[in-house]
Amino acid sequence: MTMKQILFFTTFLFALCAQAQGVKLKDYLPQDVTYNQNIPTPSDIIGFVPGDWHVSHDKLVQYMRAIAESSDRVRIKNRGFTYEKRPLILLTITSPKNHKNLAEIQENHLKIISGEVSESQLESMPIVVNQGFSVHGNEPSGANASLVLAYYLAAAEGPSIDQMLENTVILLDPSFNPDGLQRFAYWTNTNRSTNLNPDPQDREFSEIWPEGRTNHYWFDLNRDWLPLQLLESQARVKTFYDWRPNVLTDHHEMGSNSSFFFQPGIPERTNPLTPQLNQDLTEQIGNYHAEALDSIGSLYYSKESFDDFYYGKGSTFPDINGSIGILFEQASSRGSGQMTDNGLLTFPFTIKNQFTTALSTLKASLELKTDILKLQYSFYRNAEKNAEKGAYVFGRKNDPVLANELAKVLEQHQVELYKLEKNERFNGKDFDQNSSYIIPKNQLQHRLVEAMFEERTSFNDSIFYDVSAWSFRHAFDVDFAEVKSIDMGEKLASVELDIPNDLQKSEYAYALRWNDFNAPKVLYKIMDEGMRVKVAQKPFQSKTEAFDYGTIVIPVQNQQKTSKEIYALLDELQKENHVKLSPLKTGLTQGINLGSPNMSHLEMPKIAMLVGEGVRSYDAGEIWHMLDFRFEIPVTKLDTENFNRTSLESYTHLVIPSSSSNALSASEKEKLKDWVRKGGNLIAYKGTMNWLKAEEMIDFKTKKDSVVAKDISFIERSEFYGAKQIGGAIFKAKIDRSHPIVYGYDGDEIALFRNSNLMLEADTLSFNNPIQYTNSPLLSGYINAENLELIKGTVPFKQNGYGRGNVMIFTDNTNFRAFWLGTFKLFLNSIFFSDQM
Numbered sequence: 001m002t003m004k005q006i007l008f009f010t011t012f013l014f015a016l017c018a019q020a021q022g023v024k025l026k027d028y029l030p031q032d033v034t035y036n037q038n039i040p041t042p043s044d045i046i047g048f049v050p051g052d053w054h055v056s057h058d059k060l061v062q063y064m065r066a067i068a069e070s071s072d073r074v075r076i077k078n079r080g081f082t083y084e085k086r087p088l089i090l091l092t093i094t095s096p097k098n099h100k101n102l103a104e105i106q107e108n109h110l111k112i113i114s115g116e117v118s119e120s121q122l123e124s125m126p127i128v129v130n131q132g133f134s135v136h137g138n139e140p141s142g143a144n145a146s147l148v149l150a151y152y153l154a155a156a157e158g159p160s161i162d163q164m165l166e167n168t169v170i171l172l173d174p175s176f177n178p179d180g181l182q183r184f185a186y187w188t189n190t191n192r193s194t195n196l197n198p199d200p201q202d203r204e205f206s207e208i209w210p211e212g213r214t215n216h217y218w219f220d221l222n223r224d225w226l227p228l229q230l231l232e233s234q235a236r237v238k239t240f241y242d243w244r245p246n247v248l249t250d251h252h253e254m255g256s257n258s259s260f261f262f263q264p265g266i267p268e269r270t271n272p273l274t275p276q277l278n279q280d281l282t283e284q285i286g287n288y289h290a291e292a293l294d295s296i297g298s299l300y301y302s303k304e305s306f307d308d309f310y311y312g313k314g315s316t317f318p319d320i321n322g323s324i325g326i327l328f329e330q331a332s333s334r335g336s337g338q339m340t341d342n343g344l345l346t347f348p349f350t351i352k353n354q355f356t357t358a359l360s361t362l363k364a365s366l367e368l369k370t371d372i373l374k375l376q377y378s379f380y381r382n383a384e385k386n387a388e389k390g391a392y393v394f395g396r397k398n399d400p401v402l403a404n405e406l407a408k409v410l411e412q413h414q415v416e417l418y419k420l421e422k423n424e425r426f427n428g429k430d431f432d433q434n435s436s437y438i439i440p441k442n443q444l445q446h447r448l449v450e451a452m453f454e455e456r457t458s459f460n461d462s463i464f465y466d467v468s469a470w471s472f473r474h475a476f477d478v479d480f481a482e483v484k485s486i487d488m489g490e491k492l493a494s495v496e497l498d499i500p501n502d503l504q505k506s507e508y509a510y511a512l513r514w515n516d517f518n519a520p521k522v523l524y525k526i527m528d529e530g531m532r533v534k535v536a537q538k539p540f541q542s543k544t545e546a547f548d549y550g551t552i553v554i555p556v557q558n559q560q561k562t563s564k565e566i567y568a569l570l571d572e573l574q575k576e577n578h579v580k581l582s583p584l585k586t587g588l589t590q591g592i593n594l595g596s597p598n599m600s601h602l603e604m605p606k607i608a609m610l611v612g613e614g615v616r617s618y619d620a621g622e623i624w625h626m627l628d629f630r631f632e633i634p635v636t637k638l639d640t641e642n643f644n645r646t647s648l649e650s651y652t653h654l655v656i657p658s659s660s661s662n663a664l665s666a667s668e669k670e671k672l673k674d675w676v677r678k679g680g681n682l683i684a685y686k687g688t689m690n691w692l693k694a695e696e697m698i699d700f701k702t703k704k705d706s707v708v709a710k711d712i713s714f715i716e717r718s719e720f721y722g723a724k725q726i727g728g729a730i731f732k733a734k735i736d737r738s739h740p741i742v743y744g745y746d747g748d749e750i751a752l753f754r755n756s757n758l759m760l761e762a763d764t765l766s767f768n769n770p771i772q773y774t775n776s777p778l779l780s781g782y783i784n785a786e787n788l789e790l791i792k793g794t795v796p797f798k799q800n801g802y803g804r805g806n807v808m809i810f811t812d813n814t815n816f817r818a819f820w821l822g823t824f825k826l827f828l829n830s831i832f833f834s835d836q837m
Contacts, residue, residue: 137180184212218621395436467728477822550743614663677803729781
């Protein structure tokens with residue numbers, strides 16, 4: 001191409017973008033209806049037509065409040081706040097007549113679940129549609145389309161809209177992820193040129209780390225519908241159960257060179273627990289999307305990618321709850337407009353597609369209303385009919401808080417829980433009535449419970465868009481049993497733990513059990529008060545109690561606080577955090593004594609974490625959330641951009657989540673080495689371990705598969721490589737409980753989640769393998785046959801000294817998605833007990 005041609009082409013693109021900038025509201029809207037002039041348009045309130053600029057969350061809320069004030073079809077409420085204190089609003093949109101009887105409509109709709117209505121009554125009932133947008137903040141066409149949708153539903157007038165509103169209750173969630181949306185809107189708006197530039201290399205299309213996809217703590221909110229560990233998820237799932245919508249839509253974006261996708265996904269990758277009727281109706285609804293997109297000339301596809309397997313996503317969570325989840329994926333302009341393989345992709349075009357399919361969803365829901373309501377009705381009647389007798393029992397005798405954390409998740413999912421009538425023993429495990437729970441199988445949510453607890457190792461396909469296993473019994477590391485009959489105590493109205501009894505006062509010492517889930521939080525607070533503490537490297541016993549490896553001992557004498565002040569502090573911490581503290585009256589204990597050399601002094605950690613370009617934000621966010629939000633332990637985030645100018649001298653520990661080798665320069669790596677040599681403790685995950693080995697900071701050998709592609713066609717190559725990956729499965733490992741990395745675990749085995757193919761050979765010295773995969777390691781999920789053989793006997797953790805410091809590596813994320821609570825302690829042990837390794 002000549003320079004003259006390049007100039008002409010560039011000028012042409014700029015002209016197209018400038019033209020696209022002048023979008024009008026009517027360009028989006030159907031013209032077969034009239035519009036109420038008393039309803040404000042988006043530009044009346046926010047100052048521009050959607051698509052001209054990216055709406056920030058505050059302006060989006062401003063418009064939604066204005067709509068609610070001006071229309072008797074719309075009500076708005078705030079269900080809570082994000083971590084950055086942005087409101088989690090919800091619009092309920094239906095006819096004015098329905099609004100007057102909304103509580104009754106809601107009550108009757110929930111009777112479909114309980115079976116208090118007959119199938120013949122369904123035809124006269126409204127359908128409930130939950131439309132949600134932009135769970136990923138930098139996929140903004142959905143949230144911006146919600147402005148147009150809200151206006152249309154409030155302002156459109158005519159027989160068709162009246163009929164739809166009379167027979168539909170719409171729950172409009174305009175932004176699943178307010179914090180991420182705000183972050184992205186700031187980025188693209190501040191980098192937008194007045195004369196729009198479609199060059200994909202422009203700064204507008206290259207967000208800075210961590211980008212706007214995630215929420216405040218850098219989580220992918222579209223993976224939290226089952227775990228419910230995040231504020232935004234808890235609010236939207238409460239809405240789901242308050243209403244039990246029949247259809248839930250989840251509007252996303254994908255790569256700029258794509259077109260438009262709507263579900264169903266790849267049929268072979270549907271979870272077997274999803275009824276076939278669900279998929280049949282999803283396909284029927286898809287025909288409405290196709291017709292609507294045909295009418296505006298948009299390219300699209302279905303059934304060729306994505307899946308309906310993991311129930312923790314917004315488009316699949318409804319499928320295990322008798323509803324229909326629908327995923328939409330729109331090619332992303334990632335800004336105001338850029339050139340793609342399909343030509344110039346403008347932001348208004350992406351909004352139009354999202355709005356168009358939002359309307360086709362409503363049309364399909366109305367015309368297929370009776371069939372969709374029957375799906376919900378039959379789902380729960382079949383669940384009742386096919387529910388087995390018996391129950392699941394779970395608990396954690398020595399850690400009631402951990403079991404209670406799982407109970408809290410189940411409670412949010414409206415799972416019926418009961419207490420144990422008495423202490424029981426099942427499958428060699430003791431279940432204490434004060435720290436265990438019963439889940440009867442014969443209940444409305446039994447299919448969801450089955451999905452949450454099942455162990456599955458057989459699959460119709462070998463490729464998964466997300467994880468292939470998520471069993472909550474392993475994630476929360478609870479004792480678990482399936483029983484045919486059991487004496488049930490009272491049904492629990494709430495799963496709150498009882499406040500512990502007053503601590504008995506001691507003038508000598510106190511012991512804190514490390515197997516308590518909140519023990520790390522309590523230990524840090526004690527240290528932060530300037531108190532000296534020790535850790536028991538061997539078990540010991542008082543006259544009345546036994547104490548395991550890792551028990552924390554707090555001497556009373558020679559502290560900065562008086563015995564009275566120490567007692568008051570510990571009593572308060574025990575009650576607030578539901579840990580068990582025990583008074584020790586003498587140092588003459590059985591086993592080791594309290595003054596033993598095996599009672600090791602602990603230094604208060606000061607933790608830093610590497611973040612920024614080159615670091616995986618998901619992993620960093622999970623560590624940040626765990627330390628900051630859950631355990632209230634401060635962590636300083638050090639950006640890779642400023643690492644060379646950062647002093648490391650004040651930090652005892654530096655965490656590097658999975659990162660690329662170019663996250664730090666050569667000189668910065670030398671700086672890191674020097675810090676470790678002088679006594680620093682380095683904790684690294686996944687990809688980081690490879691460049692640490694290249695820098696000779698740690699040594700290990702890996703196992704790799706030798707599978708060669710045979711009889712694999714070119715078009716099948718992605719499936720070949722995909723089947724070799726461990727996309728997310730659960731494996732069993734044996735542990736050496738005397739090693740500090742596993743202090744606090746009271747069994748000899750542990751369940752580990754992994755989604756990497758990093759397989760480290762075990763050390764020749766057995767005591768250097770405190771965690772080692774067993775010879776029958778697979779508990780749940782997909783792994784191909786050769787990798788299953790390779791993983792046997794490998795290790796997920798290694799540690800070695802480096803100068804006066806430590807280097808510790810984990811092959812996989814021990815803090816996965818904030819709900820893998822069972823392995824949190826591995827990471828926390830690497831913080832608190834690094835000097836003991």
